[in-house]
Amino acid sequence: MLRAEQVSAGYGRVQVLWDVDLSVGDNEIVALVGPNGAGKTTLLRALSGMVEIRSGTVDFRGESLRGRSIEEIVGLGISHVPEGRRLFAGLTVRDNLRLGGWRSRNTDIGRVVELFPQLGDRLNQVAGTLSGGEQQMCAIARGLMSRPRLMMIDELSLGLAPVLVDEIISRLPDIASSGTSILLVEQDVDAALTVAGRGYVLETGHVVLSGPAAELLADPRVQESYLGMG
Amino acid sequence: MSAPILQTQDLGRRFGGLRAVADVSFAVPEGQVLGIIGPNGAGKSTLINLITGHVKPSGGRVLIDGRDMTGAPPWAVAQAGVARTFQIVKPFRGMSVRENVAIGILYRRHGVNVMSHALRAADEVLEEVGIADLGDRPPGELPVADARRLELAKALALRPRLLLLDEVMAGLRHSEIEPSLQLIRTLRERGITIIVVEHVMKAIVAVSDRILVLHQGQVLTSGAPREVLTDRRVIEAYLGQRYAQRRGETPDAPG
Amino acid sequence: MATSTQAPRQAVTPTSRRDQARRALPWLLGLVALLGALGLQSQLYSGQERTVTTIFMFVAMAEAWNLIGGFAGYASFGQVVFFGLGGYFTAVAMSQWHLTFWVSLVLSGIVGALFATVIGIPLLRLRGHYFAIATLGVAEGMREVVINLPGLTGGGAGITVPTVGRDATTPYLGNDGFYLLFLALAALSVLIAGLVSRSKFGYGLRAIHQDEDAAAAMGINTTRLKVLTFALSGFIVGLVGSSYAFQQVTIFPERLFDVDITVLMVIMVVIGGSGTVLGPLLGAVVLQFVSEFLRQHFINLHIFILGAIIIVAVLLLPQGAVNYLREARRTGEYSLLANVRRYRL
Numbered sequence: 009m010l011r012a013e014q015v016s017a018g019y020g021r022v023q024v025l026w027d028v029d030l031s032v033g034d035n036e037i038v039a040l041v042g043p044n045g046a047g048k049t050t051l052l053r054a055l056s057g058m059v060e061i062r063s064g065t066v067d068f069r070g071e072s073l074r075g076r077s078i079e080e081i082v083g084l085g086i087s088h089v090p091e092g093r094r095l096f097a098g099l100t101v102r103d104n105l106r107l108g109g110w111r112s113r114n115t116d117i118g119r120v121v122e123l124f125p126q127l128g129d130r131l132n133q134v135a136g137t138l139s140g141g142e143q144q145m146c147a148i149a150r151g152l153m154s155r156p157r158l159m160m161i162d163e164l165s166l167g168l169a170p171v172l173v174d175e176i177i178s179r180l181p182d183i184a185s186s187g188t189s190i191l192l193v194e195q196d197v198d199a200a201l202t203v204a205g206r207g208y209v210l211e212t213g214h215v216v217l218s219g220p221a222a223e224l225l226a227d228p229r230v231q232e233s234y235l236g237m238g
Numbered sequence: 239m240s241a242p243i244l245q246t247q248d249l250g251r252r253f254g255g256l257r258a259v260a261d262v263s264f265a266v267p268e269g270q271v272l273g274i275i276g277p278n279g280a281g282k283s284t285l286i287n288l289i290t291g292h293v294k295p296s297g298g299r300v301l302i303d304g305r306d307m308t309g310a311p312p313w314a315v316a317q318a319g320v321a322r323t324f325q326i327v328k329p330f331r332g333m334s335v336r337e338n339v340a341i342g343i344l345y346r347r348h349g350v351n352v353m354s355h356a357l358r359a360a361d362e363v364l365e366e367v368g369i370a371d372l373g374d375r376p377p378g379e380l381p382v383a384d385a386r387r388l389e390l391a392k393a394l395a396l397r398p399r400l401l402l403l404d405e406v407m408a409g410l411r412h413s414e415i416e417p418s419l420q421l422i423r424t425l426r427e428r429g430i431t432i433i434v435v436e437h438v439m440k441a442i443v444a445v446s447d448r449i450l451v452l453h454q455g456q457v458l459t460s461g462a463p464r465e466v467l468t469d470r471r472v473i474e475a476y477l478g479q480r481y482a483q484r485r486g487e488t489p490d491a492p493g
Numbered sequence: 494m495a496t497s498t499q500a501p502r503q504a505v506t507p508t509s510r511r512d513q514a515r516r517a518l519p520w521l522l523g524l525v526a527l528l529g530a531l532g533l534q535s536q537l538y539s540g541q542e543r544t545v546t547t548i549f550m551f552v553a554m555a556e557a558w559n560l561i562g563g564f565a566g567y568a569s570f571g572q573v574v575f576f577g578l579g580g581y582f583t584a585v586a587m588s589q590w591h592l593t594f595w596v597s598l599v600l601s602g603i604v605g606a607l608f609a610t611v612i613g614i615p616l617l618r619l620r621g622h623y624f625a626i627a628t629l630g631v632a633e634g635m636r637e638v639v640i641n642l643p644g645l646t647g648g649g650a651g652i653t654v655p656t657v658g659r660d661a662t663t664p665y666l667g668n669d670g671f672y673l674l675f676l677a678l679a680a681l682s683v684l685i686a687g688l689v690s691r692s693k694f695g696y697g698l699r700a701i702h703q704d705e706d707a708a709a710a711m712g713i714n715t716t717r718l719k720v721l722t723f724a725l726s727g728f729i730v731g732l733v734g735s736s737y738a739f740q741q742v743t744i745f746p747e748r749l750f751d752v753d754i755t756v757l758m759v760i761m762v763v764i765g766g767s768g769t770v771l772g773p774l775l776g777a778v779v780l781q782f783v784s785e786f787l788r789q790h791f792i793n794l795h796i797f798i799l800g801a802i803i804i805v806a807v808l809l810l811p812q813g814a815v816n817y818l819r820e821a822r823r824t825g826e827y828s829l830l831a832n833v834r835r836y837r838l
Contacts, residue, residue, distance in 0.1 A: 022382050022409035043476070044278045045408060045437035170479065195277070198480035212412075212438060231485065234476045235467045236439030292706060311716075312709035321710070328707035330700050332768070341700050344693045345712035351693055396712060 342395025605731020766815030
């Protein structure tokens with residue numbers, strides 16, 4: 009469904025990504041891990057149109073993503089849940105969700121509330137007052153409102169207790185099997201490689217490892233890429 | 239035995255409810271190269287800013303050469319012989335590369351007062367870092383590797399005894415990393431104490447005598463590079479608790 | 494991938510005759526301009542003389558504003574407060590304390606500098622827009638203070654400097670005298686700007702303007718430099734205000750603390766080219782000429798047209814004329830359209 013080939017991107021004169029190959033299939037959960045500064049967030053931003061792709065190709069369901077505006081890419085069916093959630097803190101949960109569905113004219117929040125019942129109890133609560141875990145759920149739910157074919161989640165576990173991380177991650181397979189593939193950038197390597205089917209390890213802008221998630225989990229080279237030694 | 243060139247005692251800084259840095263105590267003896275690592279948000283940049291005076295501490299002390307410089311303004315710290323580079327380079331636009339470096343020569347302790355002398359001395363510093371032929375250019379035009387060298391040149395213009403390098407390897411190609419490491423080794427041979435904050439692990443391992451690990455604003459551990467990077471707590475901090483458990487790593491390294 | 498190649502060590506050439514000549518050139522030109530202005534005086538009749546005198550006044554103030562606003566990058570929108578303080582101090586000193594004008598002049602400058610130092614220490618901690626608004630507030634506030642101290646300042650009714658009779662401590666300078674006085678102030682202001690521009694002090698200011706954090710990290714005591722510059726600026730504007738009071742004989746708070754004066758200063762610097770020595774000079778001269786010309790030929794619409802011209806000038810040359818010319822000469826690109834695009838308007 010998504011195929012990125014030899015993608016290079018960066019900010020101004022600083023190149024961050026070098027010839028990255030990555031793909032996500034239908035109903036799949038793909039994990040993207042790697043040390044800080046590797047370019048994981050940059051890759052997501054390149055795919056959603058926030059960062060210019062300097063070379064390479066990105067094909068999404070037959071359409072090229074290069075050079076498209078962010079709105080166009082959202083319109084094609086890609087949703088980006090950014091690092092730090094970036095909810096509209098002054099608005100209620102319900103309004104955040106409705107804004108998520110604004111472009112696709114989807115006002116049916118029932119489906120996402122089914123997925124995250126805790127949100128159902130808090131629809132009128134101001135988003136900024138939610139707990140970290142609830143905010144992350146809200147952010148993902150908001151991302152789902154545009155009925156995307158691919159949802160990219162950046163650092164889901166940021167600031168969350170492992171129990172909550174588990175709870176939220178446990179919803180991801182349902183989301184994936186109902187037609188929204190997931191590309192998950194994650195610091196908690198165990199959680200990410202447990203829920204995902206496949207994974208990529210990014211280090212200083214290059215893909216250094218890739219393959220079935222279970223294999224990566226057992227591969228000592230993953231640790232090496234983080235700490236320089238296994 | 240002389241005082242360590244830099245020492246912090248229970249250094250801390252809060253931003254509202256967030257403790258960016260807390261209870262950080264460490265000492266750097268003169269001539270050492272200390273690497274500081276830590277996952278994102280660990281407080282590395284805040285720590286540097288606390289030492290250089292760009293951010294005032296909420297608690298604790300900073301001692302430079304045994305003198306209490308806690309909360310001192312950045313220029314006082316610079317004049318005490320401590321220079322730094324910025325993670326996002328901050329060249330002075332509207333001035334040439336040479337003039338950028340000349341500022342440091344003018345305003346360091348016992349600085350020069352005549353512009354032409356400063357410009358001449360600036361050329362020498364540019365030569366040291368390897369960008370002698372870029373003196374007349376506007377800094378905005380420089381590619382990343384050269385912009386980093388300019389940043390370093392500006393710091394060296396201060397004739398520092400302690401140099402703080404904040405993520406100088408970010409954005410460099412593999413081929414550009416080794417010359418940068420070589421530069422750091424050369425500076426170290428001249429007797430400059432160096433603190434390197436880095437994400438690029440291979441670089442920091444290659445050049446540090448000792449590594450300090452920050453996690454959530456506090457010191458997790460410190461020691462020789464090999465020990466630190468195989469320490470279970472460090473693995474946990476970077477890859478998550480369960481990953482560390484799963485890997486069944488070596489038992490916690492001492493201290 | 495190679496980084497920049499190591500060039501063979503080139504001996505830095507000792508200051509050649511050509512370099513020396515190049516550095517002396519501006520001073521030479523300045524001297525020529527000064528002599529020209531002196532010679533011009535005899536050619537003008539009194540109306541024109543007064544116009545040119547006003548130009549000199551604004552040159553002096555624009556250059557002074559440029560020190561804090563252009564070099565250091567702290568745009569003061571309350572600059573007129575030094576003008577007013579200088580003027581009122583002189584008026585009070587001459588009418589109530591019977592000091593001569595020349596003593597009052599110097600003291601007015603000092604008062605300007607002192608006041609700048611006192612408000613500078615707190616206000617210069619603010620950056621950008623906040624500093625602009627705070628200084629504006631100070632100026633407006635000072636005007637109200639002056640209005641509300643009628644015993645000292647004559648309040649809203651104004652104050653008159655004695656210029657005839659026994660009370661007059663200094664004979665009135667007359668058109669010719671004021672022409673020379675303001676010319677001297679303009680020359681002083683340009684001279685100071687020129688000296689600052691090339692000095693260690695000036696480079697420090699520019700560094701502060703470009704990146705205050707980096708400047709501080711390089712040993713520059715930013716507080717000290719900023720306050721000093723503000724004080725210098727206040728000193729010059731104080732001198733100008735003092736001279737203006739003497740020239741006008743009767744002064745009122747609305748005029749001496751008129752925010753328009755600050756705004757004019759700023760426009761002149763911005764259009765001429767902030768951060769340069771020539772820019773404010775050029776801006777002051779051109780703007781005053783254009784303003785006079787319009788006033789004489791388009792009595793009803795001159796303000797409107799002047800405003801339109803200013804808007805167009807800022808749109809096409811946001812960095813000011815002198816900076817635009819320098820950049821254009823360096824890059825070879827003279828196109829105004831490219832310039833607008835470069836500044837993303």
